[in-house]
Amino acid sequence: MRIISGTARGRRLAEFTGKGVRPTPDRVREAIFSLLFSRLGSFTDLKVLDLFAGSGALSLEAISRHAEYAVLVDSDNNAIKLITENIKRCKFESRTRVIRQDARQALPTLVTTGQFDLIFMDPPYNKGLVPKVLADIDRLNLLSEGGIICAETESGEVVSNSGRLECFESRRYGSTSIHLLSLRNTTED
Numbered sequence: 278m279r280i281i282s283g284t285a286r287g288r289r290l291a292e293f294t295g296k297g298v299r300p301t302p303d304r305v306r307e308a309i310f311s312l313l314f315s316r317l318g319s320f321t322d323l324k325v326l327d328l329f330a331g332s333g334a335l336s337l338e339a340i341s342r343h344a345e346y347a348v349l350v351d352s353d354n355n356a357i358k359l360i361t362e363n364i365k366r367c368k369f370e371s372r373t374r375v376i377r378q379d380a381r382q383a384l385p386t387l388v389t390t391g392q393f394d395l396i397f398m399d400p401p402y403n404k405g406l407v408p409k410v411l412a413d414i415d416r417l418n419l420l421s422e423g424g425i426i427c428a429e430t431e432s433g434e435v436v437s438n439s440g441r442l443e444c445f446e447s448r449r450y451g452s453t454s455i456h457l458l459s460l461r462n463t464t465e466d
Contacts, residue, residue, distance in 0.1 A: 278334060281307050283341030285367040290334055291359050301331075301399065301429065305450045306338060309427060312448065312457065313395070316425060320344045323394040326387065326419070328380040328410060333360040335397040335427075337367050346372045348390065352379045380406075384413045392421035399429040407436055411458070415440035426458040 280288045281303060301309070317323070320339050325347035327336035336347035347369075349360050357377045364373050376383050380400070396414065400406035407428055414420055420442070428436055436444050436456040443461040447454055 278303060278332065280334075280338055280341045280367065281310065283338070283343065285337070285341040285369070288341075288367055290332055290337070290366060291362045292332060293355070293359060301334060301453070305453055305455070306334060308448070308450060309335070309455055310338060310342070312446070312455070313425060313427065316457070317395070320395075324391065324421070326350070326393040326396045328383075328396065328398040329400045329406075330360055330397075331356055331399060333363045333373075335399070336373070337363055337369060339395060340369050340372050341367065344372075344395070346374070348374045348376065348387065348393075350376045350378060350380050350383045352377065380410060381413055384410075384417055384419065387419060388417055392424065393419055394421050394424045396420060396424070396426045397429075398426065402431040402434075407434075408439060411436075411439035411442055415442050420460060422460060424459065428456045428458065430454050430456065 278290045278292050320342040323344040325336045325339045325344050327349045330349040330351045333349050336349055340347055360375055432449050432452050432454045441461050442458045444456050444458045446457040
């Protein structure tokens with residue numbers, strides 16, 4: 278696993294080992310960032326939230342592409358060690374904040390941080406977490422106007438609209454599906 282583009286391009290990241298671990302493969306990350314770039318135009322100065330951060334690869338890729346900073350949240354001690362190692366490898370210590378906490382418990386504490394322009398979420402599959410976390414993000418108003426949520430699920434899992442959040446694109450990559458959501462446009466022409 279490596280950083281694909283930007284200031285840390287080619288930097289190798291530490292990875293999980295063992296069963297039950299499923300880091301987002303480089304080719305899927307590349308597809309995600311291509312989709313995001315086509316929507317956002319640039320990552321410059323974006324504020325990023327990475328829920329269920331795992332290795333931190335998604336948010337570190339965004340910082341490499343000039344995002345302003347990232348908050349990475351994971352409840353697993355091994356993930357926190359891995360995230361910390363990968364932040365050091367990329368030399369992004371001053372542009373990251375790591376929180377060891379359950380994502381749903383961490384969200385209310387992030388309200389004071391302000392809104393995020395890009396939110397990644399890659400929760401454990403088949404636990405029903407995506408709709409719950411989306412509802413929390415909407416209720417707490419954590420997504421900025423024009424911001425995007427990128428949710429990763431097992432292939433075939435459907436992600437529905439949630440409150441003001443609208444799923445505008447879903448793509449399948451092997452056993453993984455990527456869903457992009459944004460705030461529903463409520464202004465009338």
